[in-house]
Amino acid sequence: MTASDTSPHCDVLIVGGGINGAGIARDLAGRGWRVVLAEQDDLASHTSSSSTKLIHGGLRYLEYHEFSLVRKALQEREVLLKSAPHIMWPLRFVMPHDPSMRPAWLIRLGLFLYDHLARREVLPGSRGVDLRTHPTGAPLKAGYTRGFVYSDGWVDDARLVVLNALDAQTQGARILTRTRCTAAVRSAEGWHATLQGSDGRVHTVRARALVNAAGPWAESFLRQQAQSARGEALATRSLRLVKGSHIVVPRCFEHDHAYIFQNPDKRIIFAIPYEGEFTLIGTTDQELHGDPRGARIDADEIAYLCEQASRYFTRPVTPADVVWSYSGVRPLLDDASGDPSAVTRDYLLESNTDAAPLLSVWGGKITTFRKLAEDAATEVGRMLGDTRQPWTEGRTLPGGDFSDWIGPARRPDTDFERLVLQVQQRHPWLPAPLARRLARAYGSRIAELLHGVRDLAGLGAEIAPGLHEAELHYLQATEWATCADDVLWRRSKLGLHYTPAQRQQVHDWMAATLPTTDPTTMKASPCN
Known part of the structure; x- marks a missing residue:
């Protein structure tokens, strides 16, 4: 992408790779919109990996008479x-x-x-x-x-974000991690955004609409990076x-x-x-x-x-x-x-069509992210003059469809146990704790990780207890993992079980095997 391009590179640029940004990217891409998501760090590297990790209605919110929020979350x-x-x-x-x-x-x-x-x-x-x-x-x-x-x-909150990003990518979205939106200038024709990777490379994106899903940075993004054609800040609310x-x-x-x-x-x-x-x-x-x-x-x-x-x-x-x-x-x-x-945990979607469409996401909680994303995608379509139908309710996230392994779904909890049993039966060489952990992390996508592997040696060297080279390569190639923290604290919680020396072994392996940066995807940018 170069600054001389005049046609839009995408319909929607999303700033922020937490649960709201990833969920909105998934929904929009599934409706056929061309989507680019830019996240300044790793996916879910801030609020969305630091929750209490509950899918809940919020029992205590009833005392604050937040009945609408509780009902929406319970649904x-x-x-x-x-x-x-x-x-x-x-x-x-x-x-x-x-x-x-x-x-x-x-x-x-x-x-x-x-x-x-x-x-x-x-x-x-x-x-x-x-x-x-x-x-x-x-x-x-x-x-x-x-x-x-x-x-x-x-819920494993950080993996929930990654699964939404994976589904968004499958639907055609481009996910740019460790890519900061340093400027977004608005005109009647669209948005002209400057993106900078952690390696210093800069490229531009032209978009018809912009979604501000920067979470704790949503207000500062509108005050510092997003501007009108006359250089005016676009913030209207305080977080x-x-x-x-x-x-x-x-x-x-x-x-x-x-x-x-x-x-x-x-x-x-x-x-x-x-x-x-x-x-x-x-x-x-x-x-x-x-x-x-x-x-x-x-x-x-x-x-x-x-x-x-x-x-x-x-x-x-x-x-x-x-x-x-x-x-x-x-x-x-x-x-x-x-x-x-x-203070309410409900969300507010703020639309602005003074020039090119701008949608800002204020607040929200992890339980209502799918509904928030659905509402946001519908509103973006309205602002672009082409409302398209919602599709995510009732659809599984990557790895969530176990039917090839266990047949028709029955109950989420018992279905998972049936999946673990099938993984152990198809791959009897897998130690039981490892089979369960991999099934927990990847669901039915474990088939991709284990494709062609016939014994434990086929997973490659064991870099730390229960963590083999094959899984690390998989996380690098498919889940935007570029450093040890991505693997140990967000794609998994293995860091909690390892000694400092074992964590260092993962760090050294990741640093030694980091692929050459691809300027198109920015997947391989090193950790900040």
């Missing part, structure tokens, strides 16, 4: 669970009752609404439990004798950046349920089974001022999460137990609320 739960059962699955939550927090009747009413605001086919409803006899009561302090159990879902931090500690309990704990400050935290050997605890709500790239958990947040979890668990959780932590920045619309927890 999406099972749509998503069916679309990619290898990276999303049902999860039961236990809420121990603390009479000093909320009365039992209020919790029962909230759970009744939660059960009935949207239709359920897969997820069971809520019920009360006696924690003195129920297995989930064993790790809790003796004072918690009564509890409530309800359903939501779990409120709220940091949510999480800690990971050695496993606090043996069963497969998660906990939702009520805190004296009226907030809640979750304690969730994580990666087999660990418990994930979060999240906080803290105002962030400054660059979202600098978001890190602080000592006060660690102390808060440990203190609140220790109010419930018999065995205290201490800062010394923390083996990993992460912080995400939620880009929420500034409503001047004094309480960050009370």
Whole structure:
């Protein structure tokens, strides 16, 4: 692409490769639009890999009377669970009752609404439990004798973004990672954008419309990079950046349920089974001022999460137990609320047709990303004068169709177990833990990874425990992985299981085998 080109290179340029940008790219491309997506870092390298990793309606939002948001999210739960059962699955939550927090009747009413605001086919409803006899009561302090159990879902958030990007690419979109949009100038004819890869190469894109899906950078993008033909900034709204931090500690309990704990400050935290050997605890709500790239958990947040979890668990959780932590920045619309927890998690799509179409995405949560993308694609089509039909509801994401392995789908959770069984039967040489991990990561696309491989040696050298060269080559070639962090913390969570020396081995291998940069795809740009 050169600056001398005069015809549009694409219909829509999307800035931002988080869940919203990737979801919108997938939907637009599937409707036949020519799409280019530019992400300044790796896919899902910020907010979209730093969530609590739940597909949920948001039980606590009922207290803020966010009934529309909760209903929309509840409607999406099972749509998503069916679309990619290898990276999303049902999860039961236990809420121990603390009479000093909320009365039992209020919790029962909230759970009744939660059960009935949207239709359920897969997820069971809520019920009360006696924690003195129920297995989930064993790790809790003796004072918690009564509890409530309800359903939501779990998601590997970073892989969800990658799967959307893969599907978008299959539909014809061009996905440019580690490519920053340094300028986007608007005219009546379209957008003229300058893109710069991490290797310093610069090229331009002409687009008929622009979608600002930059997440925490959505406001600053409109103030600094996007301009009218007269050089005027295009920002009209302000974002409120709220940091949510999480800690990971050695496993606090043996069963497969998660906990939702009520805190004296009226907030809640979750304690969730994580990666087999660990418990994930979060999240906080803290105002962030400054660059979202600098978001890190602080000592006060660690102390808060440990203190609140220790109010419930018999065995205290201490800062010394923390083996990993992460912080995400939620880009929420500034409503001047004094309480960050009370700021709406719903999204707003803002259209501007003063010249070439501009759509800005404000807010949102991972559970409603598909609906957001559908609404955004419809609105872009309207602005371009050619509304095209939605298509993603009921469609699987890459790897989510197991039919070639197990036949017709039944239930997302049991279908995955059937897939694992078939993988083990077709590839008996695969160690059982590796077969399960690969099935979790790639679903039915495991066939591509294992194509032509007849024994463990065929996967190549084992660079770190359970991680072979064949998988690393696959991630480089198909999933935009260019460095160890991409592999260890976003395409997987293997980094949590490895020693520093083992992580370094992956880093060294990736650095040594990085392919020559392709200026067309920018896939092989090194990590920032």
